[in-house]
Amino acid sequence: MSSIEENEFYEEDFDESSIDAEESEELYEHHNIIADVGQELLRIDKFLMDRIPNISRNKLQNIAKAGNLLVNGKAVKSNYKVHPKDEISVVLPFPVRETTLVPENIPIDIVYEDDDLVIVNKPPNMVVHPGFGNYSGTLMNALVYHFDNLPKRDDFYGRPGLVHRLDKHTTGLLVVAKTEYAMTHLSRQFFDRTSERRYYALVWGDVEEDEGTITGNIGRSQKNRKVFKVYPEDEGYGKHAVTHYKVIERFRYVTLVECKLETGRTHQIRVHFKHIGHPLFHDLEYGGDKIIKGTTFTKYKQFIDNCFGLIPGQALHAKTLGITHPVTGEWLHFDSELPEGMVTLLEKWRIYSSNVQGGDDQ
Known part of the structure; x- marks a missing residue:
């Protein structure tokens, strides 16, 4: 895993043709990335494509050609092989745009x-x-x-x-x-961790235990910086994360669970349930947007497609929130109804699972 320092509120878009033509006495650092000690040799353009959002290989090659791609303070070509502990800088002749x-x-x-x-x-x-x-x-x-x-x-x-x-x-x-x-x-x-948050999530598969706890360090993926994964604690990657859950309702091929966060890591529930083999239903980043459990019947595939169409992404809802009021000291607790799409989704699964139990598994 590499460390990265970048302002995520800055736009990466720029005019490639202006890199060579732009005359400026000052270069501005847009990104600074340090390769991990275990980094395998990899072309720098491929390395950066997984770490800088919305940037193409062609843009990176133009940046390198213009001498604006630096490794340990020296300009490199786009075919440079990244080594462990390399400090990579993307510098451009215009200020980062807020x-x-x-x-x-x-x-x-x-x-x-x-x-x-x-x-x-x-x-x-x-x-x-x-x-x-x-x-x-x-x-x-x-x-x-x-x-x-x-x-x-x-x-x-x-x-x-x-x-x-x-x-x-x-x-x-x-x-x-x-x-x-x-x-x-x-x-x-x-x-x-004195606040309290509970989520409802629909996950793939029939979760074995009625309740349990998922523990595992969560860190950014070394292959795709847009997603996260669980790392063994002895590797020293990621941050400690704990998710408690209990089953609310079972639908044979999917399960509705309530999750209580002990920690608050990025994508925590999604990553933890992916890790134990139960990705969230219709999770576009963690593999939940394809059939994980069920039958091979065409009717079932159509049913799943219809279910996917009810929600734009993962079936996850922050249902309750408990906090201490910062001024009065009063404990405030709020509960919210599930969104319409998720309500309809659960009802469709409720009907489907009851039909399956009755012998109609097509």
Whole structure:
């Protein structure tokens, strides 16, 4: 695994033809990546394609040709083989362009609001904050329109008031701070694990135990930086992660589980259930978007396709959220209904599984 330092709110798009023609006395570092000690020899253009979002091999080759791809401070060609501990820099003759957080009049489902915080119910297919490929239409764009002067943090640039996040296709409850003090207090609760979050997830397969705990270090994949995986603790990769679960309902080929997070790692539930052989239903990044369990009958395949069409991505909903109010000290607990698509999905599985038990397995 390599370490990477980059501002994810900067756009990678640029005019390839301007690299050679641009005259500038200053170069700006857009990316800095250090190859892991166990890195295998690999062409640098291929190495970077897995680590820099939305960049093509052709762009990288143009960057190298212009002398803007550096390894340990020296320009290299695109066929350079990356070695362990190599420090790779992408430098370009123009400043990194910030993504301005533009207020947008997007409706927000507000569950609770006071002078210190807001609890929102995030819909499916909505990105929480701006990033590569998503510069508008995010929850943050909506929040800065509806609320003035949300607090900012240096390490959360572009995410005013944001204490935690949900993935694009994950629905449910999310807390946003309205003051600097509330942000500090709430962030500490998440860090100290005194907040409480429970999720409903539909996973592939018939989960064997009625309840259990998944433990495993979660870190970014060495092959594809867009996803994460579980690493053995003795390898020293990733961060400690713990997910508790219990079965809510069984549908023979899929299972509805409730998950309680003890830690809050990126993609934690999705990665942990993938790790134990039960990827989330219709998870586009972790293999849940194909038939994992079931029959080979055409009728079943059509049923699954119809189910996939009900939700844009993984069947995961942040159902409950419990926090201590940063000012009053009162324990606040919120519960949310499952989104319409997930409700319909579960009902279809309920009907299907009852028919299977009755002998109709086609």
